Amino acid sequence: MISLAQTAILLTAAVVAVSLFRLLKLSSILGYVAAGLVIGPFGLNLVGNIERISQVSEFGIVLLLFIIGLELQPTRLWVMRRLVFGLGAAQVVCCAVVLGAIAWACGQAPIAAGIIGFGLSLSSTPLVLQVLAERRQLASQHGRAAFAILLFQDLAVLPVLAVVPLLAGSTVSAPHGPWWIALVKLLGVIGVVVFAGGRIVLRPALRLVARTQVSEVFTAAALLTVIGTTLLAHRLGLSASLGAFLAGVLLADSEFRHELEADLEPFKGLLLGLFFISVGMSANLGLLTSEPALLAAVTVGFLGVKVLVVAGIARIAGFKGDSARRLAFSVPTGGEFAFVLFTQAARDRLISAETADLLVLAVTLSMMLGPLLLILYEAAARRWLNPAKRPFDDIQSQESPVIIAGFGRFGQIVGRVLRVKNIPFTALDSSQTHVDFVRRFGNEVFYGDASRLDLLRAAGAAQARFLVLAIDDTEAATRTAVLVREQFPKIRIFARARSRQHAFALMDAGVKSRDIWRETYGSSLEMAAQLLEASGESPQEAREAVRRFRVHDESTLARQYEVKEDDKKFLATSLEAAQQLEKLFESDREPKAD
Numbered sequence: 318m319i320s321l322a323q324t325a326i327l328l329t330a331a332v333v334a335v336s337l338f339r340l341l342k343l344s345s346i347l348g349y350v351a352a353g354l355v356i357g358p359f360g361l362n363l364v365g366n367i368e369r370i371s372q373v374s375e376f377g378i379v380l381l382l383f384i385i386g387l388e389l390q391p392t393r394l395w396v397m398r399r400l401v402f403g404l405g406a407a408q409v410v411c412c413a414v415v416l417g418a419i420a421w422a423c424g425q426a427p428i429a430a431g432i433i434g435f436g437l438s439l440s441s442t443p444l445v446l447q448v449l450a451e452r453r454q455l456a457s458q459h460g461r462a463a464f465a466i467l468l469f470q471d472l473a474v475l476p477v478l479a480v481v482p483l484l485a486g487s488t489v490s491a492p493h494g495p496w497w498i499a500l501v502k503l504l505g506v507i508g509v510v511v512f513a514g515g516r517i518v519l520r521p522a523l524r525l526v527a528r529t530q531v532s533e534v535f536t537a538a539a540l541l542t543v544i545g546t547t548l549l550a551h552r553l554g555l556s557a558s559l560g561a562f563l564a565g566v567l568l569a570d571s572e573f574r575h576e577l578e579a580d581l582e583p584f585k586g587l588l589l590g591l592f593f594i595s596v597g598m599s600a601n602l603g604l605l606t607s608e609p610a611l612l613a614a615v616t617v618g619f620l621g622v623k624v625l626v627v628a629g630i631a632r633i634a635g636f637k638g639d640s641a642r643r644l645a646f647s648v649p650t651g652g653e654f655a656f657v658l659f660t661q662a663a664r665d666r667l668i669s670a671e672t673a674d675l676l677v678l679a680v681t682l683s684m685m686l687g688p689l690l691l692i693l694y695e696a697a698a699r700r701w702l703n704p705a706k707r708p709f710d711d712i713q714s715q716e717s718p719v720i721i722a723g724f725g726r727f728g729q730i731v732g733r734v735l736r737v738k739n740i741p742f743t744a745l746d747s748s749q750t751h752v753d754f755v756r757r758f759g760n761e762v763f764y765g766d767a768s769r770l771d772l773l774r775a776a777g778a779a780q781a782r783f784l785v786l787a788i789d790d791t792e793a794a795t796r797t798a799v800l801v802r803e804q805f806p807k808i809r810i811f812a813r814a815r816s817r818q819h820a821f822a823l824m825d826a827g828v829k830s831r832d833i834w835r836e837t838y839g840s841s842l843e844m845a846a847q848l849l850e851a852s853g854e855s856p857q858e859a860r861e862a863v864r865r866f867r868v869h870d871e872s873t874l875a876r877q878y879e880v881k882e883d884d885k886k887f888l889a890t891s892l893e894a895a896q897q898l899e900k901l902f903e904s905d906r907e908p909k910a911d
Contacts, residue, residue: 323364330356330363331590346444346653349590350681353597360602370595377588378657379561380581382475383543386565387578404462405469407630408648412438412623419622428484429668433676435477436659437619439652441684442467448688449647458636458753459644466627466648474654475562481661519564523573536580542568543581596656600681601674608675615679620686623649639698646694650687651680717743720781722767722797723788724752727813727836731785742785743776747793768796770804778805786812786828791819798826820874821881830875842867869894 330352338348356363364370417434421427445463454460519542526538543561550560568577604612624645631641656677663673719735719742721728728744735742744762746752752764765772767788778784784801788794798810812828814820814835823833842863849859873894880886 326356326363327352327370327591327594331594335590345590346441346593347681347684349593350597350600350684353594354600354602355597356594357598357600359600364598367595367598370591370598373588373591377585377590377592379547380543380585381589383561383565384578384581384585386562387568400462400465401469401472404630404634405466406473407634408466408627409435409438409470409473411626411630415622415626416619419618425668425672429662429672432477432481432658432662432667433672435473436655436662436676437651437680438623439470439474439654439658440467440623440648441650441652441687442471444650444652444684444687445648448691454643454647457640457643459631459640459647462631462636462640462644463647470652470654474658478654478658478661481658481665481667484665484667519567520573523568527573532580535576539577539580540584542577593653593656596660596677597681599660599674600678602678604675604678612675612679612682615675616682616686619651619679620649620683620690624690642694642698643691646691649683649690651683655680717741717777718782719743719785720745720767720773720776720778720783721785721787723747723786723794723813724762725787725789728785728787731787743781745772745776747788747790766793768793768800770800773801773805778808781805781808784808784810786810786823789815791815791822794819795822795826798823798828802827817874817877821878824878830871830878 331349334352334355335345335348338351339345354360357367413431413434415434416437417430420433421430425433445467449460449463523535523538523542526535529535542564546560546564548560550563627648628641628645631644632638636644659668659673659676659680662668663670668676719740721732721742721744724732724744724746728746732742732744745765745767746762747764747766752762756762763776765776767773778801784805786794786798788797794812798812801808801810809832810828811832811834812823814823814833817835820830820833820835824830845866846859846863849862850856854862873890876894877887877890880890
């Protein structure tokens with residue numbers, strides 16, 4: 318058992334290390350590994366009994382795989398099937414083959430080389446997604462491709478983790494018979510658990526538990542679900558992680574998916590953190606001094622191979638040069654599943670303990686270097702690789718009565734209505750990535766910053782009658798309104814405001830208040846009307862209440878605009894408006910005389 322003193326040391330190391338790494342905008346996974354390095358036997362040697370900690374922490378991997386199974390909805394996979402099973406499969410197969418061949422050429426046995434090649438082909442899903450999210454690149458072409466590759470890796474690791482014990486059995490004593498019998502058993506269990514166990518046993522049982530409306534009982538049922546399927550898989554000679562994954566898959570489309578994920582997330586986070594701490598504790602830091610050249614060669618070698626292979630695959634798949642390179646520099650790192658795979662392979666004596674130590678340390682170093690590689694590439698690309706871009710697309714001269722500046726959620730809906738009514742329009746958007754994405758669906762939209770006078774002239778602003786100002790950036794939207802009012806005074810501006818203050822800025826720019834549409838304002842009033850009807854009001858009464866509120870609010874907006882620079886008067890106007898609104902509706906509650 319782990320003592321209270323050891324638990325306190327583990328928690329202290331985790332809190333301090335993860336906090337520091339997050340302040341440095343690095344992955345929390347690296348923080349956990351660093352904590353293990355510091356308190357482990359190759360560091361300060363504050364905690365012993367690594368074997369016991371590893372056994373407890375491996376349940377974190379089980380919970381992680383269960384939650385991954387919950388997120389793998391068939392509908393989601395179907396939408397992304399080409400990227401996931403095309404690009405994702407090509408990345409895993411090609412990287413595994415090349416890296417495995419190098420390992421085999423370096424003297425590893427074929428099975429060991431295959432495990433090494435596959436393990437190094439994996440990338441860290443949380444690390445890569447976090448880096449892309451921080452750089453706002455998840456919606457880009459290479460961001461979506463990276464997500465698809467990571468999703469396929471999560472799928473591919475499960476059968477490998479299930480097969481490794483079978484390989485160990487075939488190389489040692491084969492207690493369960495020939496490998497193909499074990500494979501048939503594996504497929505049979507998958508079929509029974511997914512197609513029968515979920516619908517006949519698990520879902521009805523969870524419905525019964527949910528009726529108790531006791532949250533801790535449902536949490537206990539969620540843990541029991543994971544533990545039960547894990548024990549069943551282990552009893553049948555299969556991987557415990559495979560059992561947990563199957564349990565997640567069979568509940569992916571159930572009504573309990575989100576509640577199960579929320580209940581298990583704290584347990585998963587703590588135990589997974591403990592697992593990575595144990596990885597850091599078991600990492601052989603002595604290799605930094607005893608085998609520095611070999612460690613550097615393995616780390617740099619597999620990072621370089623993955624960059625070259627992924628860039629080549631992306632180019633074959635039709636990615637442009639910069640997108641292909643960005644994808645390659647997004648996913649070269651090793652992944653957390655490599656720790657699991659190499660640890661399990663060493664335990665089953667498929668690879669030597671020394672090789673596993675080397676690989677674990679190399680993967681750890683790659684996770685530290687990976688984000689830096691992307692940053693360095695982007696800096697180099699800005700300086701040397703990026704060709705000079707035109708400030709905006711060439712727009713053929715056409716007389717469109719409407720210009721839509723900003724073709725996001727708001728602008729696209731306006732454009733679709735105009736298209737249905739056969740009213741031509743010219744759409745502009747300042748994001749090249751967004752323009753490329755929208756064009757794939759047949760929309761004619763041009764790249765460029767609508768606050769540029771030359772672009773507006775090229776788009777036909779001199780002849781246009783209306784400008785729909787739907788730019789997300791409030792400052793850019795205000796600049797555009799000022800420019801249009803100055804240069805094209807005859808054009809009428811219909812502007813989307815993101816807030817009351819944004820509406821004031823647009824009014825300062827010369828946009829009439831009746832032509833300003835506050836974001837979500839109309840839809841919130843529609844919901845309020847529906848809510849009043851559901852509460853017992855008649856449809857006429859509900860519509861009248863919303864109409865009176867709208868008239869009062871628009872009048873208040875105009876009065877607040879006049880005193881917006883004076884905080885005291887602005888506050889007084891707001892309080893007065895609230896009292897007037899209350900009095901306005903007070904008469905509705907007074908009994909009417911017969």
